[in-house]
Amino acid sequence: MPTPAEIVVHDGPDDVAEALAARLTATLADVQARGRTPQVCLTGGGIATKAYARLAQDGPGDVDWSRVDLWWGDERFVPTGDAERNADPTLAVLRGPLRLDDAFVHVMPASDAGLDLDEAAAAYASELGDTVFDVCLLGMGPDGHVASLFPGHPDLATPGTVIPVRNSPKPPPERISVTMDVINRSRQVWFCVSGAEKAEAVARGVLGTGAEPVPAALASGTEATVWLVDTAAVADLTDRVESDEAEV
Numbered sequence: 484m485p486t487p488a489e490i491v492v493h494d495g496p497d498d499v500a501e502a503l504a505a506r507l508t509a510t511l512a513d514v515q516a517r518g519r520t521p522q523v524c525l526t527g528g529g530i531a532t533k534a535y536a537r538l539a540q541d542g543p544g545d546v547d548w549s550r551v552d553l554w555w556g557d558e559r560f561v562p563t564g565d566a567e568r569n570a571d572p573t574l575a576v577l578r579g580p581l582r583l584d585d586a587f588v589h590v591m592p593a594s595d596a597g598l599d600l601d602e603a604a605a606a607y608a609s610e611l612g613d614t615v616f617d618v619c620l621l622g623m624g625p626d627g628h629v630a631s632l633f634p635g636h637p638d639l640a641t642p643g644t645v646i647p648v649r650n651s652p653k654p655p656p657e658r659i660s661v662t663m664d665v666i667n668r669s670r671q672v673w674f675c676v677s678g679a680e681k682a683e684a685v686a687r688g689v690l691g692t693g694a695e696p697v698p699a700a701l702a703s704g705t706e707a708t709v710w711l712v713d714t715a716a717v718a719d720l721t722d723r724v725e726s727d728e729a730e731v
């Protein structure tokens with residue numbers, strides 16, 4: 484069942500990133516305290532990147548990060564180590580400080596892994612299986628895309644759990660993405676978004692308005708859907724933020 488959006492507004496991008504890092508740490512510690520191995524889906528994007536730096540700076544805290552399964556919602560199909568990759572720079576920041584165990588790190592194949600794009604997506608689908616994410620992090624583009632699910636893109640119709648994406652409007656053109664079905668079976672979906680250039684997309688994502696709902700409007704967790712945003716990003720949502728259940 485989709486859950487209603489909770490909107491948590493912070494002053495600026497650094498505050499959003501700090502809140503994201505703190506919320507993730509608390510949530511993972513809670514899942515581990517209940518005796519489960521947390522399943523986390525990471526994202527690329529500006530806020531998440533800042534949050535990863537914050538997590539690395541803070542260290543493991545109450546979380547045993549060597550026992551957290553890390554997945555990615557999307558990946559750019561470029562060679563290993565390319566700065567364009569979502570996973571590689573993230574792991575370079577997190578691996579040492581959080582003492583990650585590579586056996587729990589599920590990176591989408593790079594373009595030099597010996598698989599073509601279709602095979603790479605199929606390989607990740609098989610690794611993912613029916614995993615349910617405890618937390619699925621989503622950055623969002625100004626067009627309302629999440630992961631590599633772009634509005635109006637023909638590849639959105641590809642069935643399955645992990646799809647190859649070609650001709651992405653955001654470079655690089657070839658990508659791998661989980662589908663909306665995978666996002667929507669997550670327990671918690673957390674959007675992390677900042678900046679005035681995202682304000683219209685945030686409003687469309689939260690309210691589902693516009694002729695065609697943007698991908699963000701279709702993403703929801705089964706237990707919680709949280710928008711971690713800054714004041715600039717909610718400029719088009721002021722009425723709702725002031726009058727609704729949102730925490731400001």
Ligand SMILES: O=C(O)[C@H](O)[C@@H](O)[C@H](O)[C@H](O)COP(=O)(O)O
Pocket residue numbers: 526527528529530557558559569621622623624625628629630631653
């Ligand atoms: O591979 C990617 O490009 C990302 O996964 C993408 O989905 C990103 O999260 C959003 O575009 C937001 O990115 P910014 O926060 O940098 O605008």
